[in-house]
Amino acid sequence: MMDKLTLFFSYSFVRYAFIVGILIALSASLLGVTLVLKRFSYIGDGLSHVAFGAMAVASVLKLTNQTLLILPVTVICAVLLLKNGQKAMIKGDAAIAMLSVGALAFGYLLMNVFTTSANVSGDVCSTLFGSMSILTLTKNEVIICAILSVIVVVMFIFLYNKIFAVTFDEDFSKATGVNADGYNLLIAIMIAVIIVVSMNLVGSLLISALVIFPAISAMRLFKSFLGVTVFAAVLSVVCAFSGMIFSVLAGTPVGSTIVIADVCAFAITSLIAAIKGGA
Amino acid sequence: MALISIKDLTLGYDRMVVADGISFEVNKGDYLCIVGENGSGKSTLMKTLLHLQDSLGGKITIGDGLKANEIGYLPQQTVVQRDFPASVWEIVLSGCQSHMGARFFYTKEEKKIALENMEHMGILGFKKRCYRELSGGQQQRVLLARALCATRKVLLLDEPVSGLDPKVTAEMYELIKELNDSGITIIMISHDIHAAAKYASHVLHIGKEVFFGTKEEYVNSEEGKFFLSKEGGDWA
Numbered sequence: 001m002m003d004k005l006t007l008f009f010s011y012s013f014v015r016y017a018f019i020v021g022i023l024i025a026l027s028a029s030l031l032g033v034t035l036v037l038k039r040f041s042y043i044g045d046g047l048s049h050v051a052f053g054a055m056a057v058a059s060v061l062k063l064t065n066q067t068l069l070i071l072p073v074t075v076i077c078a079v080l081l082l083k084n085g086q087k088a089m090i091k092g093d094a095a096i097a098m099l100s101v102g103a104l105a106f107g108y109l110l111m112n113v114f115t116t117s118a119n120v121s122g123d124v125c126s127t128l129f130g131s132m133s134i135l136t137l138t139k140n141e142v143i144i145c146a147i148l149s150v151i152v153v154v155m156f157i158f159l160y161n162k163i164f165a166v167t168f169d170e171d172f173s174k175a176t177g178v179n180a181d182g183y184n185l186l187i188a189i190m191i192a193v194i195i196v197v198s199m200n201l202v203g204s205l206l207i208s209a210l211v212i213f214p215a216i217s218a219m220r221l222f223k224s225f226l227g228v229t230v231f232a233a234v235l236s237v238v239c240a241f242s243g244m245i246f247s248v249l250a251g252t253p254v255g256s257t258i259v260i261a262d263v264c265a266f267a268i269t270s271l272i273a274a275i276k277g278g279a
Numbered sequence: 280m281a282l283i284s285i286k287d288l289t290l291g292y293d294r295m296v297v298a299d300g301i302s303f304e305v306n307k308g309d310y311l312c313i314v315g316e317n318g319s320g321k322s323t324l325m326k327t328l329l330h331l332q333d334s335l336g337g338k339i340t341i342g343d344g345l346k347a348n349e350i351g352y353l354p355q356q357t358v359v360q361r362d363f364p365a366s367v368w369e370i371v372l373s374g375c376q377s378h379m380g381a382r383f384f385y386t387k388e389e390k391k392i393a394l395e396n397m398e399h400m401g402i403l404g405f406k407k408r409c410y411r412e413l414s415g416g417q418q419q420r421v422l423l424a425r426a427l428c429a430t431r432k433v434l435l436l437d438e439p440v441s442g443l444d445p446k447v448t449a450e451m452y453e454l455i456k457e458l459n460d461s462g463i464t465i466i467m468i469s470h471d472i473h474a475a476a477k478y479a480s481h482v483l484h485i486g487k488e489v490f491f492g493t494k495e496e497y498v499n500s501e502e503g504k505f506f507l508s509k510e511g512g513d514w515a
Contacts, residue, residue, distance in 0.1 A: 037363060158383045165373040168365060169354065175329035176377035176429040177348025223409030224366035 001249060008248055016142045021240050023149035024198045025210060025258070029236030030156045031191055032215035033229050034167050043081055044211045046096035047195045048204040050077045052127055053103030055199070056110040059123075067144050071196050078192035082184060129203040129255050141200055148197045152190050163187065164225050202255035210236070213262035220266075220273040239265050281306050282345050282433060282464060283328070288337035290323045296335060297323050303483050303491040305433070307343060310456075310465045312475035314506070315485040321468045322355075324485065325437055328466070345433065348377055351426035353419070353436040360410070367405045367413070367421050371397055374428025389428075396424040400454070416447035423454070434458065436467040440474070452478060472506055 008014045035041055054073040058066035081096060111124055156163070165173045166183045173180045191211075198207050214236035218228040243258030250257075281304040289299040298320030305311055315321050326332040328339070329352055351374075374396075375389040397403045400420040405413060410421060419439060426434055439455065440448040448471075456478050459465045469475055475482055475494070482497040484490040490502045497503040 037359065039359065161373070161379075161384060162376065164365070164369060165376045168360065168363060168370065168373060169357070171326075171329070171331055171354055171357075172352050172374075172425070172429075173376060174331055175348070175350065175352045175435075176374070177346075178376050219364050223364050223412070224407075225364060225369050226366075228364045 004249060005245070013139070013142070014248075016139070016146075018241070018244060020142050020145045020149070021201055021244050021254075021258075022237050023146055023153070024194070024201050025214075025236040025240030026233055027149040027152040027156070027190075028194050028198055028207075028210040029214035029232045030153065030229060031187065031194060032211040032213075032236075033218070033225075033232050034163055034187060035191065036212060036215045036219070037167050040082070041208070041212050042096055043078070044191065044195060045208045046081060046100040047074055047078055047192055048199065048207040049100035049103045049107075050074055051196050051199055052204040053107035053110075055127055055204075056107035060110050060114040065140070067141075067196065070199075071193065074196050075189050075192040078188040079185060082188040127199070127203060128205045129253060145197045145200060148193050152193055155186070155190060159183065159186065160229075168225075202258060206255050206259045209259040209262055210240075213259075213266050214239070217262075217266045217269040220269040221276075235265055235269075236262070282309075282341070282343045284340045284342070286338040286340070288324075288327070288339065289335040290320045290327055291335050292323070292332075294335065298485050298489070299336070300489050301337070301483075301485060301491075302489075303481075305464060305466060305481075307464055308459070308462060310459045310478060310480045311467070311483060312479035312481070313466065313468045313483045313485065314470070314472060314475055319486045321485060322437060325435055325466075325468055328435060349430045349432050351430040351432075351434045353422050353426050353434065353439055355437050355441065356418070362411055365410050367397070367402060367408050367410055368393070370410055370421055371402075371424045371428060374425035377429040393424070393428055396427040399427070400424040414447075415443050416451060419443070419451060420454070423458075427458075431463060433464045433466065436465065438468055438470065440469070440471065 032044075035044060051070050051074045054070040055066055058069040061069070063069055077099065081099070107127075108124060162178065162183050165178060166180045166187075170180050170184075194211070195204075195207050198210055202210055214232040215228070217235055218232035222228045222231050239261040240258050243261040244254060246252065246261070247254045247257040283305040285304070286302050287299075288301040289296055290301070291297040297318075301324065303311070313321050313324065323332065327334045329350060372385060372390065372393045375385055375393060379385075379389075394403070397406065400423055402417060402420045402424060405417065405421070410418060413421065423434075423439075434455075436455065440451050443451060452474055455465060455467070459478075467479070476498065479494050481491070481493055482503070484497065484502045484506070486502070488502055490497060490500055492500070
């Protein structure tokens with residue numbers, strides 16, 4: 001087993017893939033805490049389907065760099081959804097469902113009608129559930145993923161205090177002169193970026209898991225915002241890393257293996273919380 | 280010049296008028312109680328004062344060196360906060376955001392202010408505790424400490440005693456009274472007409488008829504007498 005791992009890690013693209021996977025897991029979990037607390041968990045799901053639709057358009061147009069189209073489209077949708085969602089919650093909910101199903105259907109239709117590839121269902125499958133193996137990531141994708149997720153992590157660290165204030169009490173922040181709308185907009189953009197970036201790793205159907213599971217698990221055990229944020233980040237990185245190792249060794253699909261690892265972590269933290277609560 | 284003066288204000292949502300013809304003044308050191316029945320527009324008035332919502336008409340003038348964002352605010356609890364994982368320290372410190380501008384991290388000075396306000400509110404012992412595990416009265420003290428980090432000039436309190444038991448309610452009123460005595464202007468929304476009578480210097484009654492005046496004037500007014508007889512309280 002060790003031999004196999006050593007062999008894999010001797011290739012530079014494998015190492016890059018691992019670095020990217022960990023960076024994505026880290027940035028997704030950081031923002032996940034805010035999303036879950038703001039009751040915006042579902043936005044990640046909706047946006048990932050939008051990203052899928054945009055990707056279908058990009059591949060039909062035969063763009064060499066698909067991120068250039070997918071990223072702006074997803075960011076715009078994130079901003080619209082968050083704005084709408086604050087005004088009328090129920091309406092926003094329905095809007096997200098409509099948008100996500102619509103984008104999914106649209107994307108699949110495009111990919112089927114205008115396909116150039118011999119294996120349409122394979123293409124669709126890998127967009128929905130992530131590449132069968134991270135090794136198929138191209139060098140370009142790896143570099144873009146790495147840069148974008150580092151930007152998100154750095155922004156999160158600098159904006160940490162403001163994100164806390166706006167998440168905990170938006171009205172108070174606004175009333176005392178904090179530009180809450182501006183920070184909400186930034187948060188929306190960061191979420192969109194993460195979703196586009198993580199599409200390569202886990203695919204558009206499973207992204208929500210990467211965003212939500214670590215945050216929920218951390219909330220079982222920790223009681224301060226800092227504690228939850230740090231633990232969610234650590235947990236997410238651990239799950240992503242072990243998931244990737246397992247998938248390399250056992251030949252399972254990367255995305256779903258990572259998500260299963262997150263589910264297990266959730267079960268374990270829930271169990272610990274239950275034992276602590278009962279004792 | 281008054282800290283805040285309101286002239287002929289019309290309140291409402293999406294062109295639906297909730298209350299109109301509201302005029303009043305708040306001067307430094309005042310303790311204004313805003314009373315009125317449910318749906319009379321008390322909370323809307325508060326949101327308008329805090330610039331969370333636009334008024335439908337009328338004029339709000341802020342003077343006497345007060346800036347728009349120098350009004351501290353004690354909101355009613357939201358659903359989000361009820362299970363929010365945050366320590367007391369994190370919440371109180373977040374009040375300092377109001378004078379941070381574009382700066383990212385808290386200074387030593389701001390941390391000191393936060394500690395002082397926690398001590399003042401008697402919650403220093405809960406510094407590391409989780410907010411959602413505190414009792415209602417303790418939570419209100421945490422939010423008061425946060426508001427004090429944001430300003431030392433004006434505090435707007437939205438139903439500060441709702442859901443508290445009588446003993447804690449009395450303590451809360453004493454605490455607010457102390458703050459008022461130390462020079463902080465208080466504007467409080469309340470159902471509790473007895474507290475208004477006991478502590479306030481001025482009363483604003485909104486509803487079909489709008490009344491504004493000192494507490495003594497209110498007690499002798501039509502609205503005051505009506506509200507009083509209905510509530511059946513004894514007035515100091």
